[in-house]
Amino acid sequence: MTELDIDFEKYEPVIGLEVHAQMLTKSKAYCTDPYDYGAEPNTQVSPISLGHPGTLPMHNRQVVNNAIKMGLACQCNIASYQYYARKNYFYADLPKGYQITQDKTPICTGGYIAIKLKDQAPKNITLTRIHMEEDAGKSMHDQDVYDTLIDLNRAGVPLIEIVTEPEIASGEEAYAYLSEVRKLVRYLEICDGNMEEGSLRCDANISVRLKGSKAFGTKVEVKNMNSMRNVQKAIDFEIRRQIICIETGERIAQETRSFDALKGITISMRSKEGASDYRYFPEPDLPPLHVSADYIEGVKALMPELPKALFEKYTLQFGLNEYDANVLTENKDIAAYFESILKHTSNIKAAANWVMVGIKGYLNEQALEIKDFSVQASRIADLINLIDEGKVSHSVAAQKVFPEMINEHHLSPLQIAEKLNVLQESNSDELQTWINQSIEKFPSKVAEYKAGKESLLGLFMGEVMKMSKGKADPKLTSQLLKNTLDHHA
Amino acid sequence: MDINDETIDRLCDLAKLEFKGEERTAIKQDLTRILSYFEKLNAIDTNGVEPLIFMTDSENVLREDKPHTSIQRADALKNAPAKDSDYFRVPKVLDK
16 A cells, blocks of 8 residues: 555544743742843752752742733633642753642633634634643753753743643644744733744644544654744644554554654654653642632733734724734734824724835844834824825835835934925926926827827826926826816817 | 562652662562551541641742842852763763
8 A cells, every 4th residue: 555545534633732831930930040041051040940958949920920811811710729739750951850830720721722724714722721830951962972961041940831622633723723822922921932942832742533433543742843834744744644554554652753843754752651650749848829819800900902802903993804903913012013003193004004014024124023113103104194195105105205214213204205305296386387288298199188088198197297207196186187188278 | 558579660660769689678678667557547537538738828928020040050060970160961861
């Protein structure tokens, strides 16, 4: 049997994701060490993060608040009573010999994250749980010939782990889900969402089964996917691999596999047969947490408007189409900038277009973020108003005035347009002079026009534009021109 | 619960310890004694009693998110059996 004979469509993939999000706190989860990605090794440690005997952890309130925020954003239940647990395993980058996590009483349960694929109805991915835990240090295996080098800066950095039900059906859905998770954590400002630097990490549990079957297939865990695209690729590869395994009569091993981004394949890392025994038990060093309804309300009050609410506002209230609303809500800072423009102009569609085309184009070109954009939103509104008043054409605004506004912060868009000599001529006396001249230039064409060849209007328009060096207000010119020609004897 | 060779193997594996010959017999005896000592607890009827996890009533002991660096790298590395100026060193481990 070759791959060509296999009917891949017979099978249905069953995927659950575990996402670890590193919290954007100033100090670690259970001690005060700061943490900065890329800091000198072993400079952001303390007796607590090093696991020295006799030390006691104390939990960071901000981590609890962040986890509650994420839970509220996903409509989860927030547990009123919780305690922490020790997950025991032996590894050199885990100095205590156990990870402080939550086992029986995760801070959030239930809830969902909605995803939307192109041309498909939205789908809710149910969350099993969100819990708080700590990161381990980093092991470097290939920097030294003989030893593994250990950097414990990351040991004790706060994480939340977001676990889905096995409801994801493809690499594409996994990609969409991760985009939503990243968007949410960035809106909430609880995690920077950077997969390349590992502040957002994703493990995928993947199995396949015949469509219609109720039983699950053997589950394989895939790790080490350091971008959203790689998650999608790894999942698609793994689904195919498993189906080929089944169809060729091979057994799928219950194992952990690693994604090799260069080759685009997954490779066996270790077997999960005789699964590890983590011997969870309640962490006696940290007192339990009681989260009251009032406390939750207090955290809720600190939350920003979420992308879903903004999307609804933009489509229902502002009348923008779904595509525009999506682009504008992709990033909280972009949405905020867009709304700042609206404080100074009522032309919503123009504001949306300027953000999505002119400004985003410039930012992409310069590899900048909107927060680094030097032009104030009110000045973009001024430019929009200038166009609406017919003082400059849209194309002149985009090609000449806008680029100058980025460099010139003291002059208003109007002053810049004056300086560049691109203000549209809407002085009808001057326009009339040019119109008269253009008519005198082509007496025969005037006759043809009057005989019904209306397309000749363009010729006279062109002439006026030439004489005005492109500054004639096209709308006014065409009006005056028609009027003049109609009354020309 | 019976402490047999299988239990000892499992515990050794989890604790990354090795017991051979006399040591193995001794640890087996010790563990059996410890377990039978705790067997006494089974005499008490705990039906309907919630497990006690914490010995004090304190809860919600949280700290504000303020960073503070307490030690320098040299101090952090001081007690390590193997180290260089920057890192802790351990035998090569590839499998996690």
